Amino acid sequence: MKTIGKHINNALKKELRGIPVVASFATTANDRKTCQMEYYNLEIVTSVGYRVKSEHDTQFRIWANKILKEHLLEGYTINQQIQIKQLTDLKNTIKFLSHVIEQKELTPNEANGLLQVITDYTYDLNSLDKHVYQQLQIETTTILTHI
Structure with missing residues (x-):
């Protein structure tokens, strides 16, 4: 030392x-x-x-x-640990969702909610992937309104 x-x-x-x-x-x-x-x-x-x-x-x-x-x-460095974690998270999410679907018949509201989770997760995963490859761009923003 x-x-x-x-x-x-x-x-x-x-x-x-x-x-x-x-x-x-x-x-x-x-x-x-x-x-x-x-x-x-x-x-x-x-x-x-x-x-x-x-x-x-x-x-x-x-x-x-x-x-x-x-x-x-x-021109960039890929963080392989992030990629491995992304893949593991995706596999776990798919496994969880397939388990939910196998366990019971979904109501239309539950099915819509499940599809929304998949959509949101896919968007987040794509955004993280774009960030890793330095291709992330902000396309639109929303205006918050106070209630």
Whole structure:
């Protein structure tokens, strides 16, 4: 840990002068206690990653270079965890809806409600997908009226 601190100080002195590299956020731990955690930005993480000499850090550099190269060539980076969660959520929703349909005959109101849930979910899923691929555009807005 002492060595990491030395690398951080050197990076701050040499290439990251004047750039904010750390932010403190309150975080809730598994035991439900809140504590302040420091989060470092990408610049300091990669700077330290290139200074440290170990097998683990070599693997970090290989990974970081791969991600940066993909981003530069493709113009975006896909968060695979979000995609996996989207797919899992979609599967769970479909499973739930098919279970509801199998369990009882739906009234017209229930069927309409179910179709509305599917429609809303599909819209949200498409919007999230467009956001991930940086294609999200606001097409229309609604005016809220106070009752």
